[in-house]
Amino acid sequence: MAIPILNVVNFLILFPFIMAVLIFILKNASPFRSAVIILGGFTIMAAAIYVAVNVLMSGDTTQFVYLAETHIPDKIVIGGEIFLMCLVCFLSIKYKKYYAILFSLAGTIPVLWMDLTGHVVEGNTHIRIDTFAAVMYLIVGIVGILICIYASGYMKDYHHHHTDVDDRSNYFLALMFVFLGAMFGLISSDSLGWIYFFWEITSVCSFLMIGYTRTQEAVDNSFRALWMNLLGGCGFAAGLMICNMGLGISNLSQVTAGGNELVIVPVTLFAFAALTKSAQFPFSRWLLGAMVAPTPSSALLHSATMVKIGVYMLIRVAPIMYGTLTGVMITVIGGFTFFAASLLAITVSDGKKVLAYSTISNLGLITACAGTGTTEGVWAAVMLVLFHAVSKSLLFQTVGDIENCMHSRDIEDMHGLIIKLPRLAFIMIIGICGMFMAPFGMLVSKWAALKSFVDSGSVWLVLFLVFGSGSTLFYWAKWLGKICAVIHQSFELEDITPRSELVSIFPLTSLIIIMCFAFPWMSGTMIQPILDEAFHTNIPDVIGGSDVIIMMIMVAMVFMIPIGSRFLSIGKNSKMTMSYVAGVNAGDDRHYIDSFGKERALYMSNWYMEEFFGEKKLLWPCIWVAAVLVAVMLIIVVGGAI
Numbered sequence: 001m002a003i004p005i006l007n008v009v010n011f012l013i014l015f016p017f018i019m020a021v022l023i024f025i026l027k028n029a030s031p032f033r034s035a036v037i038i039l040g041g042f043t044i045m046a047a048a049i050y051v052a053v054n055v056l057m058s059g060d061t062t063q064f065v066y067l068a069e070t071h072i073p074d075k076i077v078i079g080g081e082i083f084l085m086c087l088v089c090f091l092s093i094k095y096k097k098y099y100a101i102l103f104s105l106a107g108t109i110p111v112l113w114m115d116l117t118g119h120v121v122e123g124n125t126h127i128r129i130d131t132f133a134a135v136m137y138l139i140v141g142i143v144g145i146l147i148c149i150y151a152s153g154y155m156k157d158y159h160h161h162h163t164d165v166d167d168r169s170n171y172f173l174a175l176m177f178v179f180l181g182a183m184f185g186l187i188s189s190d191s192l193g194w195i196y197f198f199w200e201i202t203s204v205c206s207f208l209m210i211g212y213t214r215t216q217e218a219v220d221n222s223f224r225a226l227w228m229n230l231l232g233g234c235g236f237a238a239g240l241m242i243c244n245m246g247l248g249i250s251n252l253s254q255v256t257a258g259g260n261e262l263v264i265v266p267v268t269l270f271a272f273a274a275l276t277k278s279a280q281f282p283f284s285r286w287l288l289g290a291m292v293a294p295t296p297s298s299a300l301l302h303s304a305t306m307v308k309i310g311v312y313m314l315i316r317v318a319p320i321m322y323g324t325l326t327g328v329m330i331t332v333i334g335g336f337t338f339f340a341a342s343l344l345a346i347t348v349s350d351g352k353k354v355l356a357y358s359t360i361s362n363l364g365l366i367t368a369c370a371g372t373g374t375t376e377g378v379w380a381a382v383m384l385v386l387f388h389a390v391s392k393s394l395l396f397q398t399v400g401d402i403e404n405c406m407h408s409r410d411i412e413d414m415h416g417l418i419i420k421l422p423r424l425a426f427i428m429i430i431g432i433c434g435m436f437m438a439p440f441g442m443l444v445s446k447w448a449a450l451k452s453f454v455d456s457g458s459v460w461l462v463l464f465l466v467f468g469s470g471s472t473l474f475y476w477a478k479w480l481g482k483i484c485a486v487i488h489q490s491f492e493l494e495d496i497t498p499r500s501e502l503v504s505i506f507p508l509t510s511l512i513i514i515m516c517f518a519f520p521w522m523s524g525t526m527i528q529p530i531l532d533e534a535f536h537t538n539i540p541d542v543i544g545g546s547d548v549i550i551m552m553i554m555v556a557m558v559f560m561i562p563i564g565s566r567f568l569s570i571g572k573n574s575k576m577t578m579s580y581v582a583g584v585n586a587g588d589d590r591h592y593i594d595s596f597g598k599e600r601a602l603y604m605s606n607w608y609m610e611e612f613f614g615e616k617k618l619l620w621p622c623i624w625v626a627a628v629l630v631a632v633m634l635i636i637v638v639g640g641a642i
Contacts, residue, residue, distance in 0.1 A: 052141070088204065193250065
């Protein structure tokens with residue numbers, strides 16, 4: 001007997017919150033807590049897959065639209081908004097960060113006034129599960145849950161190595177499940193009021209997770225993340241009020257249906273909120289500061305939850321932005337962020353910081369694609385979301401394990417990782433390849449993005465994509481070369497990665513490889529229906545038969561090259577040669593004799609080009625340029641309408 005989809009959706013929204021309460025009251029590092037996380041996590045994953053499969057296989061998503069009695073849920077939403085506002089005010093007073101109070105009050109009080117005074121328009125739907133929501137269910141339900149399972153083992157090692165940090169891992173893990181519950185609620189909701197509530201939950205959760213260690217740096221970075229996301233929340237609240245009190249609509253589906261020229265005003269405000277969530281310039285610093293928190297929070301924020309909300313909203317409203325000033329400005333901001341962040345990624349050696357800049361860069365490309373409002377742009381954006389979620393989650397988790405084994409996450413210390421930690425190195429290589437190499441879907445998506453930029457007739461966007469992709473290739477290849485470089489006297493280290501973390505890492509690694517083969521099926525079954533629903537018509541296939549053949553040849557070549565080298569005995573009887581240096585090699589390949597006859601240590605390092613475009617030279621100019629672009633968009637579109 002089939003389980004009603006609405007019941008499963010309600011379970012997915014409520015059960016993670018129940019899990020959070022249960023995990024919070026359990027003792028830290030207890031075996032029972034790990035069992036609860038694993039069993040509860042896989043239950044949530046199975047439910048998410050059940051909903052997604054039913055929706056994707058149905059062929060008619062209009063049957064998954066629900067208008068239920070919402071009197072009690074509406075009261076819960078109002079109570080939740082008041083609780084979040086009070087929590088932010090209390091913590092802001094405690095840490096003397098009073099500016100956060102202003103942003104919280106400015107966003108929440110007008111919405112509460114509208115709710116309590118009866119100015120909210122009664123919508124015709126409250127929950128809508130379409131194809132895009134089903135795809136997001138898979139991302140949150142699979143990637144997000146695997147990160148939570150990974151975190152259950154990681155936090156034990158984290159506090160073993162960081163004895164100066166109070167062990168509040170039950171609190172940290174509970175926040176992760178609250179995050180997932182909010183994500184399920186947001187992607188299931190059609191009511192703008194509900195979306196705003198879940199939107200704010202993610203802002204507060206990210207703030208609490210970033211400040212986990214309670215050091216001064218963590219507190220400062222957490223409040224930076226809070227005020228930037230609350231600023232975006234103010235924009236969302238303004239758009240929500242305009243929709244209800246000005247346009248007489250209260251659902252996201254009514255916004256995306258168009259039919260009213262003034263709908264571009266709330267769409268612009270929603271897009272502004274999305275820029276803050278997705279850490280686009282000028283709001284990127286909050287995501288860079290988030291890496292002070294334990295690795296699982298970075299993996300969750302970057303891959304399955306926080307930043308994906310922003311691009312999710314942009315993709316939702318993409319068709320409305322087509323041919324508008326808002327669409328042009330969003331595309332320019334995204335393209336500029338993609339290029340600038342990829343340049344900045346070249347100049348840093350901290351592994352997590354490189355991943356952070358990479359996230360900002362790739363989200364910039366997704367933003368630019370959504371801003372075009374074209375079918376190719378939306379296709380590329382969704383495909384990028386899928387591959388980025390899996391690859392970035394895997395990379396963050398692997399870097400966290402490497403840090404636990406080597407006590408460093410610096411790329412320079414990963415020299416010869418293929419010998420030192422071969423299992424983690426191989427997984428790392430798969431994750432890196434998934435981000436920039438053919439035939440992995442990120443490269444296919446960039447091809448579609450290029451086509452959408454060309455069709456939009458913007459030379460600047462094409463230049464951003466070309467040069468941004470070039471710098472992306474540079475920093476990924478540089479990291480990949482460091483991992484694969486083999487020098488003398490490199491010995492294998494003890495891999496202390498616990499089994500609970502491998503339960504997450506191995507499926508993600510396999511998933512990247514599977515997606516490499518399955519992208520034509522993903523395009524036809526998962527993405528084409530999204531285009532049909534978004535543009536309200538049947539859209540021709542973006543990926544044609546010839547494109548599929550070319551990509552399948554690339555897939556085959558990936559496996560043919562190593563197999564061919566084996567049969568041709570390439571590398572047979574090879575030997576390791578001494579490194580060439582500007583002096584006499586001392587014989588151990590670790591020292592050389594200089595021109596004065598002195599023995600000096602030999603060290604090979606990547607070139608980070610800090611003297612050309614390091615953070616000190618490039619970061620703040622990029623922030624100010626993007627701030628001007630955002631201000632121009634808001635002044636012209638919103639100010640002009642007012």
